[in-house]
Amino acid sequence: MGHSRLHETFDAIAATRETGQLPLVVFDLDSTLFSTAPRNLRILEEFVARHGSGEPRLREVLESVSLEDMGWNIHDTLMERGLTDPALLKALRGFWFARFFTDEYVTSDTPTPGAVEFVNHCHDAGALIYYLSGRHVGGMEQGTVRSLTDHGFPFWRGRCVIHLKPTFEMADRAFKDDALADIRSYRSPVVATFENEPGNANLFLGAFPDALHYFLETVHSPEAEVPHVELIRGVDFCLPARA
Ligand SMILES: [Mg+2]
Structure with a gap:
């Protein structure tokens, strides 16, 4: 400590x-x-891989973030960087929720x-x-x-x-x-x-x-x-x- x-x-x-x-x-x-930062970053990377073509700024955000930027959740990380589209954030929330609490993703920690x-x-x-x-x-x-x-x-x-x-x-x-x-x-x-x-x-x-x-x-x-x-x-x- x-x-x-x-x-x-x-x-x-x-x-x-x-x-x-x-x-x-x-x-x-x-x-x-x-x-939990690697788990959150992995989910964000996969989200951007799937949705990045529809919102090019997602890729910019991903390039700007590191493990140290991962906080309590990834929605805040995006919002802090100016991505505030409600539909996009809703999609991200669902994407994150479907993965964060799973055996497969918890092993990324x-x-x-x-x-x-x-x-x-x-x-x-x-x-x-x-x-x-x-x-x-x-x-x-x-x-x-x-x-x-x-x-x-x-x-x-x-x-x-x-x-x-x-x-x-x-x-x-x-x-x-x-x-x-x-x-x-x-x-x-x-x-x-x-x-x-x-x-x-x-x-x-x-x-x-x-x-x-x-x-x-x-x-x-x-x-x-x-x-x-x-x-x-x-x-x-x-x-x-x-x-
Ligand atoms: Mg705890």
């Missing part, structure tokens, strides 16, 4: 282990362990810098890894597992849990409430959580006040809550050299 507070997770795992308990570390996926090493380190240190994501079962679960395992995140080695939304339609907040109940059912201390959505990070802070709560300032939804001041901020999982 660009500063030494990431190490505190390892200290907390060790301290919990010394008490004979199993430490839990909770990781969100989208815009926390993974960047790339790990956040340092994330693979960091999660492995937590697992090796004895933590239970709890992957928690609003990606849904029945469309994204296979791509999610493939993506985690292809990139080398701990998965098939025990002490790893993955909890996805049971259906696409389930409300995010109801899902997070269910997830909190599931996490509590282990009766083990949560030592750290990692989230990019301020609302979820705030929720974890309230639910597990003794844990470390990291807030990744990557991208988040447009109508997001204000992040609590106690959240530990950072942009990635790169560990600075320990003094």
